[in-house]
Amino acid sequence: MALVANTKKTRSGFRISKRALPYVLSLPALLVCIGILIPFVTAVINSFQRYRLSQPWARKFNWGENYWTFFTDASFWNTLKVSLLYAGLTVTLELVLGLGIALLLQRRSTVNNFISIMLLLPLMIAPALAALMWKLMTNPGFGVLSYLAGLIGLENFRWASSPDTALLTVVLVDIWVYTPFIMILLLAGLRSLPTQPFEAAALDGVPRSFVFFRITLPMLTPYILTATLFRLLDSIQQFDIIYAMTQGGPGDTLTVFQVEAYLNFFQSTNVGRSAALLVILWAITYFLSNIFIKNWLRLRERARGEA
Numbered sequence: 001m002a003l004v005a006n007t008k009k010t011r012s013g014f015r016i017s018k019r020a021l022p023y024v025l026s027l028p029a030l031l032v033c034i035g036i037l038i039p040f041v042t043a044v045i046n047s048f049q050r051y052r053l054s055q056p057w058a059r060k061f062n063w064g065e066n067y068w069t070f071f072t073d074a075s076f077w078n079t080l081k082v083s084l085l086y087a088g089l090t091v092t093l094e095l096v097l098g099l100g101i102a103l104l105l106q107r108r109s110t111v112n113n114f115i116s117i118m119l120l121l122p123l124m125i126a127p128a129l130a131a132l133m134w135k136l137m138t139n140p141g142f143g144v145l146s147y148l149a150g151l152i153g154l155e156n157f158r159w160a161s162s163p164d165t166a167l168l169t170v171v172l173v174d175i176w177v178y179t180p181f182i183m184i185l186l187l188a189g190l191r192s193l194p195t196q197p198f199e200a201a202a203l204d205g206v207p208r209s210f211v212f213f214r215i216t217l218p219m220l221t222p223y224i225l226t227a228t229l230f231r232l233l234d235s236i237q238q239f240d241i242i243y244a245m246t247q248g249g250p251g252d253t254l255t256v257f258q259v260e261a262y263l264n265f266f267q268s269t270n271v272g273r274s275a276a277l278l279v280i281l282w283a284i285t286y287f288l289s290n291i292f293i294k295n296w297l298r299l300r301e302r303a304r305g306e307a
Contacts, residue, residue: 040282043275043278043279044275044279046271046272046275047066047067047272047275047276047278047279048061048062048063048064048066048272049061049062049066049271049272050062050065050066050272051270051271051272052268052269052270052271052272053265053269053271054269062272066272066273066275066276067276067280070276070280075252075255075260076277078252078255079252079255079256079257079260079277080257082167082252082253082254082255082256083236083256083257083281084236085167086167086170086171086174086235086236086238086242086254086256087232087235087236087238089167089171090171090174090175090178090231090235090238091228091231091232091235093171093175094174094175094178094179094181094182094231095182095224095227095228095231097175097179097182097183098179098180098181098182098183098185098186098227099182099183099186099224101119101179101183101187102183102186102187102189102190103190105183105187106187106190106191108191116183116184116187119180119183120180120184121180122176122177122179122180123177123178123180123181125177126240127173127177127240127241127244128240128241128243128244130173130176130177130241131170131173131240131241131242131244131245132244134169134172134173134176134245135160135244135245138159138160138169140156140157140158140159140161145159146159160245160246161250162250163250163251163253166245166246166249166250166253166254167253167254169245169246170241170242170245170246170254173241173245174235174238174241177241178231178234178235181227181230181231182227182231185223185226185227185230186220186223186224186227188223189220189222189223189224190216190220193216193219193220194219197215197219198211198215198216201215221299222296222299222300225292225295225296225299226296228292229288229289229292229293229296232288232292233285233288233289236256236257236281236284236285236288237257237258237281237285238256238258239256239258239259239262242254242256242258242259243258243259243262247259248260248263257277257278257280257281258281260277261274261275261277261278261281262274264277
């Protein structure tokens with residue numbers, strides 16, 4: 001009896017009051033938030049400074065000069081155009097391909113489950129390694145893709161070494177790596193949709209095109225928005241695939257925000273300009289994520305109202 005009493009007494013010493021419990025549970029999130037805010041605030045401060053690693057003694061505030069110069073800087077507008085074009089192309093093509101593959105694998109079966117697992121293999125490869133694999137496959141001397149291009153009449157196809165085809169090449173790599181991500185999200189959404197509307201449409205002999213555009217697509221829209229948001233935020237911040245393939249070239253063909261900031265920091269040692277580029281990239285991603293989240297919440301509220 002004494003042992004039981006001592007055990008109960010010991011256990012009561014580790015109890016947390018109900019008032020303190022929410023703060024204790026939120027402590028890990030608070031630590032993560034602090035870990036995120038420290039580099040972010042540092043980047044914002046650096047973006048308002050004339051700061052070069054090669055001249056640390058000349059570091060001083062320039063009160064937004066790094067931002068004002070972007071308005072008259074042709075390289076910045078080229079970076080903005082390339083970043084948005086790359087993000088738009090990759091997300092649109094991956095969304096179409098991912099939705100198509102998800103529709104083909106919608107029916108639950110052993111074969112479809114096996115295929116869906118196999119299609120996830122590119123997603124398990126680091127994007128930089130995938131880019132190096134494609135760089136070898138597109139090598140004009142021994143690359144298998146260059147050989148196949150030659151068979152269909154595309155002799156000496158320059159792939160990432162030409163300004164005309166560099167964007168196409170990195171977009172293909174991005175599609176190969178990330179289409180499975182969208183596919184698996186949309187496949188999960190398709191398989192979670194209620195079956196009653198589809199069974200009723202089948203009994204009434206409704207055409208498949210009508211079922212897809214009027215039943216499947218509206219019900220799948222929240223999943224499409226979620227997949228698009230994740231891929232858009234990742235695509236507009238792309239670095240590893242582009243840098244591993246072309247280092248942002250040829251010329252400034254593929255100088256997206258992350259690559260331009262990297263080159264400014266490590267080659268030009270211009271910390272202020274690099275930080276300003278990253279802050280602008282954050283503002284763009286924040287604006288885009290707000291649009292998608294508001295639309296997602298609006299769709300959810302509409303669904304609740306209809307229910």
